[in-house]
Amino acid sequence: MAVVAVLDLTSGPGVGLLPLVSLGPAFAGLTGGWRRTAVIGVVAVVLCLGLSVFDGLFGTRRGFTALLSVAGVTAAGLVAAVLRQRREAELASVRSIAEVAQRVLLRPVPRSAGRLRVAVSYTSAVAEARIGGDLYEVVTSPQGVRVIVGDVQGKGLEAVETAAVVVGAFREAAYDEPDLKAVGERLERALERHLTRERFVTAVLAQAGDGAHITLLNFGHPAPLILPEHGEVRYLEPPGRALPLGLGMHETSGPKPYEVPFTPGDQVLFYTDGVTEARAPSGGFYPLEQRVGSLADRAPDATLAAVRRDLMEHVEGPLQDDAAMLLLRYRNG
Template sequence: MSAHSKHVNADGSHGPLPPLHLPRRTRMLLWAALLVLVGAVAADVLAGPGVTLTPMLAVTPMVSAPATRNPRVPLATGAVAAVMAVLIAYFVDVALPISVHVASLLSIVAASLASAATVALMASRERELFHVRNVAEAAQRALLRPPPERIGQLRIAVRYTAAAAESRIGGDLYEVTETAYGVRILLGDVQGHGLAAVETAADVLGAFRAGSRIVADLAQLAERMDRIQASHAMQERFVTALLLEVPPTGPAKFVNCGHPPPLLRRAGRVVELKPPAAAPPLGLRHLAGGRYQAGLFEPRRGDLLLLHTDGVSEARDRADRFYPLAERLAALRASAPEDLLDLLLADVGRWAEHGLTDDAALLALRWDR
């Protein structure tokens, strides 16, 4: 960001924060509090000189505080409340002792100062959290580099969605790279979440990027990545992964390391590409045994292959039913990978009314020729 585009926030720091958004329930509660205050002032005026409700005006700056990041706002509303208290004392509550009016004014001043301090503190904490999230997002963008939209015969699109709206970092990973053996693709899901999962994702991506250019056999590449993952200190953190190789000619190969199978959509029908044999996730082969084997399929023009993590296939609706990914994929009319992924994510969002419980990564390929 250039120096000319910066501005100073209410808390004295530089750089814009996202717009403040209050949940609907919070807005309703604040409006209810405001109506109570208006009713109290009206009741005070109608009650005459023997009764006062002006101490309730001390709540005014507290009502305005949640709706702003500027500490001047509760100070200003407190000043308005103080003026109203003076006017009511002078014109309405003339029969009450001066000590009652002084107590009301002092209450308004104290509440205004406390509300302003709270707003300033919350704005500062929000800015710190905003910067931390931006750093995390930048780190993840550095790890998950966007693939090219087209490589030879392939048209490619990727989408990544965090389980929580406030989360910008997770353990799903993907990579697309051109090698002497063809286009090689990785889609994986690290066990767990947070920074530890991202560290593991970085290790897996590094192993794939280094090995995909020098290891000719795709199954041997998976074995190499498994050994690297198992050699790390955090051996209990495993990674489900799908490796795909699309050569310039001939059948495509895939190795499934304990990952949800990819879905092939061809002529309106969707089928799962199942591996020749079950294989464990990366980092667990030394415990579970078995070996990685490559499956084959012959792509045709117009085929669309969807790679996904279980954040999509395990999304649940209100009745606790899993999202029928294969059925919905067959029903979507979009042919362009990027359009199809947008429609698919929107459909998953409607299915999982309470949001995703896990991060979701989607990678779609279409053979154009």
């Protein structure tokens, strides 16, 4: 508005810049509240009147048209500001509900569980979202610390609803059932009641008791990585491939539990395919096995934070899929 006023004063009435004063309330309606828009609109009308008097256009058709333009744009800006503020209030309410849903579905895991240190990282592929189709949970049961990390097929609210069913069933079964296979069977039954069409959830379950090993049960999920205190990083592949949760009705037997050594100083990294399938602009996948070993010599939270930063640098942009990671460290003391 100041620039338009200066140009109008220096160039004279022949150029016809007076209607451009309406740009002030137009931008105010896009960026500010209705009160600020109204104040700027009043200033614009006063400025338009002053310039029309200076230019000798007051009372003429051109002066009246310019004044009407400023008043009309101010009114439109007020309406736009009011509607935008209402939408922002609704969005804030939805976000607060989403945060509550996040705390219920993906509540903070304990930093310490039995002999384990635990850390979690979750990155949603949707910038505005806090939760998605990936899931995780840690439960301390009479049999030891039990963990689940999974990935629901698909995206959106339906995937979140399915994830809530799996997490809820796991919280109950992990405490009640005597072994991981029984926990997996409970999850299958819960999904069978919930799913209305053929959907599935890849998941890996783990149990760390008092022995020097960790027991795993893999339902078609990417194999976890073990980071031994002394030795090479390697994948903990299951003895045989199994169908994901929700498709158990298509085979007679589910996956078989398998044990791997897990001693003080060792770490196990669980993750979803949003990590390993994250692509660089050149098309290369994120080399998790190669990168995580050099980033693991620190506290679990710091380790996952370093892996997440490295992952974001690899893709050089937003992720195309949700990425969840859960790290277990066997404490030395």
